[in-house]
Amino acid sequence: MIDLTLDGRPVRVAAGSTVAAALAIGGDGTSRTAVGGARRAPLCGMGICQECRVTVDGVRRLACQTLCAPGMQVETRP
Numbered sequence: 811m812i813d814l815t816l817d818g819r820p821v822r823v824a825a826g827s828t829v830a831a832a833l834a835i836g837g838d839g840t841s842r843t844a845v846g847g848a849r850r851a852p853l854c855g856m857g858i859c860q861e862c863r864v865t866v867d868g869v870r871r872l873a874c875q876t877l878c879a880p881g882m883q884v885e886t887r888p
């Protein structure tokens with residue numbers, strides 16, 4: 811198991827899980843806020859739609875293309 815932080819809350823996921831999976835397990839499944847204020851969530855799961863953009867340890871990444879790592883800090887809100 812891997813322990814990480816999602817928007818300041820602790821989350822535990824199975825080794826090999828993507829950050830997108832962590833969003834679903836430990837949060838409400840959303841990844842970011844659109845310009846109009848609506849919350850967005852991973853859609854394609856294969857790096858095409860860009861809807862899963864999150865901040866991982868201070869760097870913007872695609873949640874569906876990023877594997878969870880111990881101590882990782884994931885933020886979905888600016």
Ligand code: FES
Nearest residue numbers: 853855857860874
């Ligand atoms: S879910 Fe589409 S790029 Fe990640």
